[in-house]
Amino acid sequence: MFSKILIANRGEIACRIIKTARRMGIATVAVYSAADANARHVRLADEAVQIGGAEAKDSYLVAERILQAALATGAQAVHPGYGFLSENDVFADACAAAGVVFIGPPAQAIRAMGSKSAAKALMEKTGVPLTPGYHGDRQEPDFLAEQAARIGYPVLIKASAGGGGKGMRRVDAAADFEAALTSCRREAINAFGDDHVLVEKYVLKPRHIEIQVFGDTHGNYVYLFERDCSVQRRHQKVLEEAPAPGMQPERRAAMGEAAVNAARAVAYVGAGTVEFIANQDGSFYFMEMNTRLQVEHPVTEMITGLDLVEWQLRVAAGQPLPLAQDQLRIHGHAIEARIYAEDPDKGFLPSIGHLHHLSPPVASEHVRVDTGVEQGDDITPFYDPMIAKLIVWDHDRPSALARMRKALGEYQVVGVTSNIEFLGRLTTCASFANADLDTGLIEREHDNLFPSPAALPENAWLLAAVAELLTEARHARGTETAAERGSPWLALDGWRLNASSQRLLTFAQGEHKQVIGVTAQSGGWELSLGEHKVSARGQLLGHGQLQVQLGERRTKATVVASGERRQVFVDGHGYALQRVPLLDVGGGAAEQAGGLRSPMPGKIVALLVAPGSSVEEGTPLLVMEAMKMEHTITAPARGVVKAFCCAAGDQVTDGIELVEFEAESVETA
Structure with a gap:
C-alpha cells in the first residue's frame, strides 16, 4: 500500500x-x-x-x-x-x-470511453443496447441537422467529450437546431477543449440510472448496484438515490451485467460508472461511461457499507477486489442532495460570496455531510458552486426521505443564495415522494417547485425584532466600563418617569416594509405587529441561536446578522430580511432604471442583437459564461436595445451594467 x-x-x-x-x-x-x-x-x-x-x-x-x-x-x-x-x-x-x-483506469480505457461517439461504437460491438442517434465523425452543421431530422425531434445534442450537463441541449424543432448546436459547441470547447458532438433521439420521460462498477488488475469485475439520478436541472443532477425505486431483481442483474461487459471490453481497472437511459417499460440504453469516481458515490457507500475510495486505493496498489459479486448486498436506502450556491428562482444562477454562517445538520449513522468549505470560507466564481453533499440513509425509502426533509430543514447558510429551500420543496413534491421519476420531473412539477413568493410568517418578523433587542442589550452590557456598571443611565429596561418606553423597529423583505412597535415591560417587551400584540422575552444562546417566548409559545430559532441583512431560521425554513435604519427614507437601494446588470462575475461570450433593435420580452440579448456554464440575458419587456456596455470577450464584474435598455411605455386608456 x-x-x-x-x-x-x-x-x-x-x-x-x-x-x-x-x-x-x-x-x-x-x-x-x-x-x-x-x-x-x-x-x-x-x-x-x-x-x-x-x-x-x-x-x-x-x-x-x-x-x-x-x-x-x-x-x-x-x-x-x-x-x-x-x-x-x-x-x-x-x-x-x-x-x-x-x-484510476489505464489510459487506453480512458481513451476508449472518453469519446461518447467512440464508446457507443464499441458498445454496439459488445452488444450493449444504444439510444438511436448519430455518433459519427462528420460534424458539418447541415449534415448534423439532416441527421436530427432523420432521427426525429425531439433530439439531444451532446458534447462527445462532455459531462456534468455541459455542452448539452435538447432541441424540439428544426428551426432551433442551428442556435442550439452553436451554443452547445461553444460551451463544449470552453469546458473540454473539444467541440465534437453527437445527436441522439431524446427519450420522452426517461430515467437516468447508472451502475457502479469496479475492476482490478487480476481480471475481476463486480457491479455495486445502481443509482437513480433522474432528478436534474439543466442536465445536471440534483438528487440521487440508491437503490433505484421500483428496480426489479431481473432488471438490476441485466443492467449490472451490461455494465460489467462494458468495463471488461476496455480492460477497465478501478472505479467507473456506466450510465443508462431507461424507459418506463424497463428497456434501457447505454449513454456513457464515466472513467472515474462519481459525485454521487456516497449513496452506494451507504447502502453497501463500503468505502469506495479505499477500494480505489487497494486496486491501484495491485490488490484484488475486496469482495466478489455474490458477497455484495443492498442494505436500506440512501438519498443525496447537492447543496449549491445558486438561485433556483433565477434559473439556478450561481451565487458567490462569503459564508458568514454555515451550520449543517449533525452527522450521525443516518446523516452524512461531504463538504469542501466551512464557515468563513468563500464561494468564488472560479469553480463549481457546490457547498456540500447531504446524504441520508435509513432502512427504506420513506424513512430516508423523512430523514432528508428534516436534515434540509436544519441546514443553515448565510452569505450566498442557496438551493436548500428548493430542495425542501423538491423532496416533498408528489412526484418525488411517490417515486414517479424521470429527467423532466422539475419541469413537470414547476408550479409546486417555484411558487409565487409568500408573505413572511408573523413569527419571522417577531423573532428578528427580539434578536435585535437582545443583541442591543448584550452590546450595552459589553461596552460599559467598571465605573459605569450599574448606572441607571445605561440600563435598557425601558424605565420612564411618567410613561412606558416605546420605539419602532423596521424590517423589509424586498419592497415590503414591516414596522414593529416595541413597548418595554418587566423582563421583556410587548411587540405590536399591526393590530396584533404579543408579549416577548428571550435569551441569546450563542452563534446566532436564541430561545424566545412569544405569548404562550416558546421556540428556538437562529437569527444571523450581516450588515443590515438578517437571516431568520425557524421551523425548518430560512427567511431573508433587511433591517431598515432609523433615518432611512427609502429609494436608495432601487436599481437604476433603463439598464440590465450582470447577475454575477463572468465573461461575455456573444452579443445576440444589434444596438437599436426593437425586441420582445424574453428575447435573448447576450450570452455570458460563468463557472463553465453559459447564461443568457434576456429582454425584461418589449423595448429597444439602445446600446451594449460590453463586447464579446470582456470580463465583467457582478452588478455592472451590460445593456442600455429602454422599455416600451405602456399606453393607458
Missing part, C-alpha cells in the same frame, strides 16, 4: 479522499490555486503545494505542475478525484512515465 498520495483536485472530493487516506495511515499532499490558498482541503492535508493561478486552466488543469508536485513531495500515487484531469488519458500516461501511480 502507498505511504503518501497526492490529490490532484480540490473541494469536497479532495476532503473526502483525505478522510479515507488518513484512516488508512496514508499521508496526503494537496495542490491548490491562488484562489484556494486557505481552502479546507489545504488545511486538512499533511502537505500542500501551490500550482498556479485562480483559473483552473492555470492550476488544476496543468498536468506538468501537478506531476512536479508529486515528485517533489515523494508521493507514490496521484488521485485525480472527479472533474479536472480525472478522465485525461494524457495525464494518466504522464503519471505512468514518471513512475507515479494514477489512481
